[in-house]
Each structure stands twice: as structure tokens, then as C-alpha cells.
Amino acid sequence: MAEISELVAADRDTFRTGTLQRHKMTRAQWEQAAGDAARGYVTLLSLWATRSAVHMALMEPNSRGVGILSLENRRAEFPSVARLHPPAQRLERSITDLFGLAPQGAEDTRPWLDHGAWGITTPLAKARPREARQPDYDFLPVIGEGLHQVPVGPVHAGIIEPGHFRFSAQGETVVRLEERLGYTHKGIDRLMQGATVARGAMLAQRCSGDSTVAYGWAYAQATEAAQGVTPPPRALWLRAIMAELERLANHLNDIGAICNDAAFALMPALCSPLREKVMRGCDAAFGHRFMRDAIVPGGVARDLERDGRQALEAVVDEVRRGFEPIVELYDNRPSLLARTVGTGRLRGDLARQFAAGGYIGRASGRDFDLRRDLPYAPYDRLTFKIPVREEGDVDARIWIRIEEVRQSLHMLDQLLGGLPAGDIQAPPGPGNAPGEGLGLVEGFRGDVLVWVALDARGRIRRCHMRDPSWFQWPLLEAVIEDNIIADFPLCNKSFNCSYSGVDL
Amino acid sequence: MKTMLLKALTGKPLTEAAPAQSGLDELGMTLGLQARRRLGRSLAIRQVDAGSCNACELEIQATGNPVYDLDRFGLHFVASPRHADVLLVTGPVTRNMEVALRRTYDAMANPKWVVAAGDCAIDGGCFAGSYAVLDGCAAVLPVDVTIPGCPPKPAEILRALVALMQRADKTS
Ligand code: SF4
Numbered sequence: 001m002a003e004i005s006e007l008v009a010a011d012r013d014t015f016r017t018g019t020l021q022r023h024k025m026t027r028a029q030w031e032q033a034a035g036d037a038a039r040g041y042v043t044l045l046s047l048w049a050t051r052s053a054v055h056m057a058l059m060e061p062n063s064r065g066v067g068i069l070s071l072e073n074r075r076a077e078f079p080s081v082a083r084l085h086p087p088a089q090r091l092e093r094s095i096t097d098l099f100g101l102a103p104q105g106a107e108d109t110r111p112w113l114d115h116g117a118w119g120i121t122t123p124l125a126k127a128r129p130r131e132a133r134q135p136d137y138d139f140l141p142v143i144g145e146g147l148h149q150v151p152v153g154p155v156h157a158g159i160i161e162p163g164h165f166r167f168s169a170q171g172e173t174v175v176r177l178e179e180r181l182g183y184t185h186k187g188i189d190r191l192m193q194g195a196t197v198a199r200g201a202m203l204a205q206r207c208s209g210d211s212t213v214a215y216g217w218a219y220a221q222a223t224e225a226a227q228g229v230t231p232p233p234r235a236l237w238l239r240a241i242m243a244e245l246e247r248l249a250n251h252l253n254d255i256g257a258i259c260n261d262a263a264f265a266l267m268p269a270l271c272s273p274l275r276e277k278v279m280r281g282c283d284a285a286f287g288h289r290f291m292r293d294a295i296v297p298g299g300v301a302r303d304l305e306r307d308g309r310q311a312l313e314a315v316v317d318e319v320r321r322g323f324e325p326i327v328e329l330y331d332n333r334p335s336l337l338a339r340t341v342g343t344g345r346l347r348g349d350l351a352r353q354f355a356a357g358g359y360i361g362r363a364s365g366r367d368f369d370l371r372r373d374l375p376y377a378p379y380d381r382l383t384f385k386i387p388v389r390e391e392g393d394v395d396a397r398i399w400i401r402i403e404e405v406r407q408s409l410h411m412l413d414q415l416l417g418g419l420p421a422g423d424i425q426a427p428p429g430p431g432n433a434p435g436e437g438l439g440l441v442e443g444f445r446g447d448v449l450v451w452v453a454l455d456a457r458g459r460i461r462r463c464h465m466r467d468p469s470w471f472q473w474p475l476l477e478a479v480i481e482d483n484i485i486a487d488f489p490l491c492n493k494s495f496n497c498s499y500s501g502v503d504l
Numbered sequence: 505m506k507t508m509l510l511k512a513l514t515g516k517p518l519t520e521a522a523p524a525q526s527g528l529d530e531l532g533m534t535l536g537l538q539a540r541r542r543l544g545r546s547l548a549i550r551q552v553d554a555g556s557c558n559a560c561e562l563e564i565q566a567t568g569n570p571v572y573d574l575d576r577f578g579l580h581f582v583a584s585p586r587h588a589d590v591l592l593v594t595g596p597v598t599r600n601m602e603v604a605l606r607r608t609y610d611a612m613a614n615p616k617w618v619v620a621a622g623d624c625a626i627d628g629g630c631f632a633g634s635y636a637v638l639d640g641c642a643a644v645l646p647v648d649v650t651i652p653g654c655p656p657k658p659a660e661i662l663r664a665l666v667a668l669m670q671r672a673d674k675t676s
Binding site for chain 2: 115117118119120123127132134154155157158159160161162182183184185186187188190191199202203206207208209210212253266268269270272273275276279289290292325329498499500503
């Protein structure tokens with residue numbers, strides 16, 4: 001039996017250019033792969049199911065090969081990955097909720113997405129009717145002297161997404177946080193089934209609104225690979241312009257919002273107008289503030305005209321001028337730094353174990369960014385740096401964002417200056433044929449993965465989307481331990497995980 | 505920081521005031537007058553995300569930034585539904601959020617109004633027909649005002665709150 005890591009490493013060149021052949025596994029090999037992920041020989045990128053099989057996407061960290069392993073299952077069960085590799089746990093619980101497949105040997109078999117309210121069970125398999133009611137959820141027991149519980153949510157105090165946080169605290173100090181999500185579950189996976197590729201693109205771009213472009217691009221990569229379509233260079237450059245604008249807008253928002261949760265309101269007052277400038281620039285250039293439906297499979301929906309380009313150049317200029325004084329302000333406020341430095345520390349080994357992407361991983365020493373490490377055009381033509389820090393605290397997550405704002409501005413200079421001429425849409429492909437494809441794009445929050453399988457009519461048989469937050473949310477539980485409850489909003493904001501992206 | 509504060513004191517405000525361009529100032533006037541008559545000087549809004557993709561939230565948040573500055577109209581967001589006059593709902597209303605949404609509404613004192621913001625909240629948007637959603641806010645609560653868009657822009661959200669005030673005035 002070939003080593004799992006060798007199998008995956010061999011897939012280095014086929015990834016993103018066409019249908020990626022899946023490796024059929026025996027049960028023993030499947031368990032071997034889970035063990036290898038736990039040992040760090042391979043990185044677990046995602047875990048999902050289709051009607052009769054489970055699949056995992058893995059990366060071999062040295063060769064940067066990406067491969068998919070599949071295990072057929074005739075008896076509605078499969079060997080648990082989470083039993084050996086805990087980061088798979090919530091993905092696995094979701095598979096049980098949606099497909100009714102049971103992970104053998106799993107420790108935690110509580111439902112995750114299914115709160116009992118759908119009126120049916122296992123919506124992606126043979127759905128069965130069930131009386132809709134919401135039974136109580138069994139939170140994990142916390143035993144100890146002087147402990148009290150603080151339940152928060154799903155409706156929170158601010159204008160944010162819904163989720164439930166159960167704090168067990170001793171005095172002010174959090175002993176354990178348990179998250180319960182799934183409140184925004186919209187059933188996107190089932191809406192995808194049988195949808196046209198175009199409708200799929202719409203849904204993908206509404207998975208997590210702040211990452212519209214990242215999802216649109218990853219989905220486009222996946223369908224293009226499945227159909228053997230190559231978008232023209234200009235389209236790819238335009239996608240990168242959109243992706244960096246999206247990163248800019250979100251990072252500016254976050255930098256302000258984190259400081260706001262440290263009660264320093266001047267930062268958001270300065271950051272949010274810059275973010276507003278970016279949003280208006282996007283609207284002027286691409287016809288939508290979030291650039292919704294601007295990326296379409298095969299290319300982009302509309303070209304960047306001259307005035308749109310000038311608008312974006314002006315935005316880059318204004319943000320660059322406005323941003324540095326803000327950084328200086330942050331760096332010179334001892335009262336603010338007292339809240340952010342040392343707070344919510346994420347250990348590097350946990351970040352690596354969970355393959356935490358984005359600013360969360362990079363603030364804890366996980367030196368990984370798809371734009372450099374599994375590059376896609378046009379990033380292979382740009383010069384940029386990937387900032388990494390070791391401290392892993394709120395402050396480090398702010399600094400990664402600050403540095404990424406600077407890098408995005410630098411990239412936008414190159415992208416706007418070097419935009420190649422030509423078409424913005426690929427010529428239609430060879431026609432409909434069954435195919436599968438994988439897309440991986442670095443969003444502002446981390447790596448977004450999309451896997452799609454098309455049928456002979458060119459419709460979606462199955463589409464799986466894995467938000468970066470799947471591997472970030474569980475780490476927030478670890479980070480808050482031994483911090484005081486009052487610092488939770490600060491830690492949470494510095495993570496800024498997506499609810500909708502993981503609830504689907 | 506000193507230079508920054510000085511600049512803030514001497515510089516032009518960021519807040520947009522030009523009524524001809526954005527209509528914001530004009531909106532502020534109508535809203536201010538009517539809100540005063542009905543609710544004293546302010547209108548308190550409780551926002552609930554009933555399964556949105558989060559873009560609607562981002563635009564609602566943006567209404568509070570210095571460019572739109574919703575507070576100058578006497579509008580403000582509150583944490584407790586008990587303090588709220590308006591329930592601002594986003595998302596297609598997932599079945600998993602139905603109970604929480606109802607409870608939030610029930611906790612509000614009368615008179616109260618419901619605003620459905622975004623295509624999802626109006627009729628489920630592109631998620632309509634899913635087993636997991638109720639195809640919009642009206643399935644659960646009496647909706648007074650709808651704000652179309654995916655997501656609606658911050659200025660459109662402000663504009664809709666004025667429409668709500670006018671309606672509240674007529675029905676009194
Ligand atoms: S209306 Fe559009 S932006 Fe608003 S929640 Fe729905 S999909 Fe997201």
C-alpha cells in the first residue's frame with residue numbers, strides 16, 4: 001500500500017487544471033489517512049460526503065500536492081476521522097446530520113447543524129419526515145467548585161450573526177467555552193443539487209457575504225476544472241483585483257471593530273470611512289459594493305472600464321494615505337495595547353494541528369497562504385510578502401491584518417498597472433460531460449475550498465464548500481480559556497469567524 | 505493622536521450632508537420631526553439576523569459609520585429587545601432561528617414595528633424553497649416595511665426607516 005502522503009504528493013500537477021482523480025480507499029487506508037493527518041504528515045483540508053461515499057481532501061505539506069481520498073460505504077457508516085484527528089469533528093457531525101452516515105468510533109455524536117426544527121431528517125439522503133421541535137442540546141458537563149454558567153445567544157447584543165456561547169466561569173475567569181452553531185443553516189448543499197452551474201455561482205457567493213469574491217472564485221475554479229475551461233488572463237487579473245479589494249474592506253473593518261471591543265472608539269471612526277471608500281470603489285468599478293455575481297464560471301461578468309479603474313486607483317491612493325496614521329495611533333496607545341497584547345493567545349501547535357488559515361494561523365506562526373503556497377494566476381506574477389507572527393494574541397492578529405492591508409495595496413498597484421488586455425470570458429467548453437473539480441482560494445479569512453461534481457447534463461450533482469472558519473471556530477474555545485469573560489468580545493472579534501459560512 | 509484630534513476639529517466633517525446628492529439630510533429632517541412626535545426624540549432598533557449571509561449585517565453596521573451617521577437622525581441600535589421600537593430582520597428566517605426571532609419580537613413593548621431588510625427577509629431570496637428556511641420574515645411576524653436589495657445599501661436602509669415613520673404616523 002502506497003503511503004498516503006506519496007499518493008497526495010503525486011497529485012501536484014493535476015490540481016486545478018482538470019478533473020482531479022479521487023483515490024479509492026480501503027477502510028484500513030482511510031484510517032491510515034486519518035492517522036497521518038493527526039501526525040501532521042498530511043494536512044486535512046476538508047471532509048464531506050456524497051450519497052454513498054465519504055471524501056477527504058488532503059495536502060502534502062512539502063510537495064504541496066493536493067489529493068482527494070474516497071471511501072465507498074454501503075452500510076451508512078464510515079470509520080471516524082475525528083477519533084484520530086479532532087479538527088474533523090464538526091464536519092463529521094454535519095455529515096451525520098445531512099446524510100445519516102455514522103462515523104464509527106466517534107466520541108461526540110451529538111447533532112450539529114440539525115436542531116430538530118427542519119421537519120425532516122437527513123435532508124441530503126433519503127429524507128424522512130419528523131415532527132419539528134427543538135429539543136434541548138446536551139452541553140458538555142463542566143464539574144467543579146464555584147462554577148457558574150453564562151449562556152449567550154443565539155441573538156447577540158450587536159449587529160452580528162447568531163450563535164450560542166455557553167461559558168462556564170469561575171468568578172470572572174472562563175474555565176470552558178462551548179459553541180453551538182447551526183442557527184443560520186439555510187440548506188445550501190441541497191439547493192445546490194440539480195442546480196445549473198450559473199445558479200450554483202449565485203448560491204456560492206451568498207454563503208458568507210463578506211467573502212463573496214473568495215467563494216465566487218473558488219467555485220469558478222472548481223467548475224472550470226470540472227468542465228475543462230480556462231478563463232482568459234484578463235478575467236483572472238480582474239478576479240484578483242476584486243479579491244484584494246474584498247480583503248482590504250474586511251481587514252479595515254476588522255481593525256476598527258476589534259479596537260472598538262477594547263473600548264477605543266476612535267479606531268473604528270477612522271477605519272470605517274476608509275472601508276466605505278473601498279466599498280464605493282467596488283460599486284463604481286464592478287457594479288456592486290460586495291462585487292456580487294461579478295465572477296462567473298469561465299471569467300467575469302463585466303469588464304473594468306476606464307473610469308472604474310480610475311476610481312479604484314483613487315481608492316488605493318486614499319486608503320494608503322489614510323491608513324498609516326491609523327497604524328501609528330494603534331501602535332502608540334498603551335491603554336489600547338494593554339487590552340490586546342497577551343490576550344487570547346492561540347498556541348502555534350494548535351494552529352498547525354487544525355490547519356488554521358488566514359490571520360489566525362499566521363498570527364500563531366503557521367506560515368501558509370494559498371496565494372504563495374498553492375498559487376493560482378495571477379498571483380504567480382505578483383510580488384508580495386506573507387506576514388507571519390509568533391505571539392498568537394489579539395495584538396498579533398491585528399498586526400497581521402495591518403501588514404496585509406499594506407500588501408493588498410501593493411498588489412492592487414501591480415494589478416491595476418499591469419492588467420492585460422483581452423477577453424473577459426472563456427470560449428464555451430467542449431459541452432456538457434460529467435466532471436469533478438476542486439477550487440482553493442485565499443479569502444480574507446483564510447482558504448476557501450469548493451469541490452463540485454457535475455452530471456452529464458452539466459448540472460450540479462454535489463457541491464461541497466468548506467469555509468476557513470470550520471478550523472478556526474474550535475480554536476476560539478481554546479483561546480478564551482483562562483481569560484476573563486469581558487475579554488471574550490475582543491477575542492471573538494479578533495477571530496471574526498463566519499457563522500453563515502459554516503452553517504451553510 | 506494630538507494632530508489627529510486637531511485635524512478632526514479643524515477639518516471638514518466626513519459625514520455626508522449634501523441632500524441633493526444622497527438625500528440623507530432631507531431624510532434626516534423628515535425622520536427627526538416624525539420620530540419626535542411619536543417617540544420623543546429617538547427610535548430604538550433591535551436587529552436580528554435570522555439566517556442572513558452576513559452582507560446585510562455589514563451594510564446595517566455601515567449606517568452607523570461617520571459617513572452615514574445614523575445617530576444624528578435619532579436612530580440607534582439597542583441590545584435589548586425590551587428597549588426597542590423597531591425589529592430589523594435580515595435573512596430568509598431559518599427554521600433554526602424561528603423560535604429566537606419570535607421570542608425577540610414578543611419581548612418588545614408596544615407599539616412596535618418590523619422591518620424586513622434584504623431580499624432574503626422579504627421572500628427567502630435565493631434560498632426560497634429550502635427545507636431549512638421559512639421563505640421570509642412575513643411567515644413569522646407582521647412586516648411593516650421591506651427593504652429590497654442583496655444587500656440593500658446603507659442609504660436605502662436609512663430611507664426605509666423614514667417610510668416606516670410615515671406609516672406609523674398614519675396608523676396612529
Ligand atoms: S438578501 Fe442577499 S445580502 Fe442579504 S442576507 Fe440574503 S443573500 Fe445575504
